[in-house]
Amino acid sequence: MYRLLIIEDDATLAAGLSRALRADDIETEICGTLREARRKLSETKGEAYPDGAWSLLLLDVNLPDGDGFDFLAELRRTSRLPVVMLTANDMETDVVTGLELGADDYITKPFSLAVLRARVRTQLRKAEQKAGENREAGAAGSAVLRIGPYAFDFEAMRFTREGEAAELSKTEQKLLRILVENRGQTLERGRLIDRVWTDGAEYVDENALSVAVKRLRDKLKAQAYIKTVYGVGYTWVREED
Secondary structure, eight states: EEEEEESOOOOHHHHHHHHHHHHHEEEEEESSSSSHHHHHOOOOSSSTTOOOOOOOEESSSEETTTTTHHHHHHTTOOOOOOEEESSEEEEEEHHHHHTTOOEEEEEEEOOHHHHHHHHHHHHHHHHHHHHHHHHHHHHHHHOEETTTTTEEEEETEEEETTTTEEOOHHHHHHHHHHHHHTTOOEEEHHHHHHHHHSSSSSSHHHHHHHHHHHHHHHHOOOOEEEEEEEEEEEEEEEEOO
């Protein structure tokens, strides 16, 4: 049984979303504020839900007691719970911000309920598949990639430099993985954009890549490793080079 938490202050819309998403295998609950959402997310395990887990959050950007983006950033410090964001603002910068902060999908109002149901189902399937992969990885032992002062565990999402942990967004993790798996190779900007932003975005401004690279460098203190090849793209420099 999946449990969906709808964080939306418009009571009429929230009720409509709840009715549209409920199914034999899906239960929904509604929060009108971030305060209430935090309380529900911290609920202890009970007999009704022995795993104590929510399956997915449907998160509005504009809420009466805070900003959905700030709440998402707060959540991503401790959780990889799937999040689908809702907003009336279809500005590209907002979409990119949501994805950069770790949203799994981003839907702008107005939207088709059929499309929303399909995209929520897609995220639930992805989360289930990921959980299975993580269980298999745990059974087999997690593979940690060690490069110089760094230790990268992409399955467990743990990234350290000289033992100091760095919190990376979903986009930064994708970018890092592509760079380190192609160490010593120059990756063109267009190729990186195509491989990093694979969430259905029709267009991503090249500035989004520059911002993601800068954040990754700063978080990992990797200025000596992530090099800009001017006019072409980026490379993760091999230590011997």
